[in-house]
Amino acid sequence: MTLDIITSRALHPVRHGFFTRKGGASSGIFHGLNCGFGSSDMPEVVAINRARVAAAMKVEADGIRTLNQIHSAIVVPAPFDGTPDADGVVTDRPGVVLSILTADCQPVLLADAKAGVIGAAHAGWKGAIGGVLEATVQAMRDLGATDIRAVIGPCISQRAYEVGPEMLDTFMAEDDDYARFFAQGQEDRMLFDLPGFGLSRLHAAGVEAEWTGHCTYSDPGQFYSFRRTTHAKEADYGRLIATIRL
Numbered sequence: 001m002t003l004d005i006i007t008s009r010a011l012h013p014v015r016h017g018f019f020t021r022k023g024g025a026s027s028g029i030f031h032g033l034n035c036g037f038g039s040s041d042m043p044e045v046v047a048i049n050r051a052r053v054a055a056a057m058k059v060e061a062d063g064i065r066t067l068n069q070i071h072s073a074i075v076v077p078a079p080f081d082g083t084p085d086a087d088g089v090v091t092d093r094p095g096v097v098l099s100i101l102t103a104d105c106q107p108v109l110l111a112d113a114k115a116g117v118i119g120a121a122h123a124g125w126k127g128a129i130g131g132v133l134e135a136t137v138q139a140m141r142d143l144g145a146t147d148i149r150a151v152i153g154p155c156i157s158q159r160a161y162e163v164g165p166e167m168l169d170t171f172m173a174e175d176d177d178y179a180r181f182f183a184q185g186q187e188d189r190m191l192f193d194l195p196g197f198g199l200s201r202l203h204a205a206g207v208e209a210e211w212t213g214h215c216t217y218s219d220p221g222q223f224y225s226f227r228r229t230t231h232a233k234e235a236d237y238g239r240l241i242a243t244i245r246l
Helices: 043-056 125-130 132-142 165-174 176-181 194-204 226-232
Strands: 015-019 075-077 088-091 097-102 106-112 117-123 149-152 182-184 190-192 208-211 240-245
Touching (some): 015 043, 015 106, 075 132, 088 097, 106 194, 117 132, 125 132, 125 165, 149 194, 165 176, 165 190, 176 194, 194 208
Parallel strands (some): 075 088, 149 208
Antiparallel strands (some): 015 240, 088 117, 097 240, 106 149, 182 190
């Protein structure tokens, strides 16, 4: 089955893709292109899925670099051995595929095509408020990037992201202006605009950025979603992959 890949002109001509769950070998609750070894899916099937992604990125099956994502602002340079604890990765090496795994959090791909520098970041709300996007941008600038473009891929949208008042308190403690990313929900619940927050942080860092507009929660046929799985009381969930390479 053909893979379904979301791309953006903003990153052209750098090869990249936000892969949907279509075209994968996983079955059951993971049906589709589950690329997360951290799930309870069969490892050999996840390996098949990753090999299909590698082929789409035109590298060998083991050519995709992945992180052990910990909701931090840690950024590492690639290539590297193993799976480092980090949530951002950058490189100026042609042929190295950077990747991020998500299931509601923001996958962010960044590129300065002229300078030959790329990056990728995993930005849930903790990572975003903790500075992972700015840290990734700075790491790219340290490699010579000057005109960085960024694209936020499929993630949970505001209409689906209900949070408690304590999360609003956390954001307000950082900056009163962050109240604009929260809308009133039912009773004391709030609706948080994760991609809007990500875009604001990128713009403040001097980066031209956009969101693809895809909500992971609202489209089960296309995307995995941790929150949707939780609400459905399913046992586990798959992970989407976003990739970029020079």
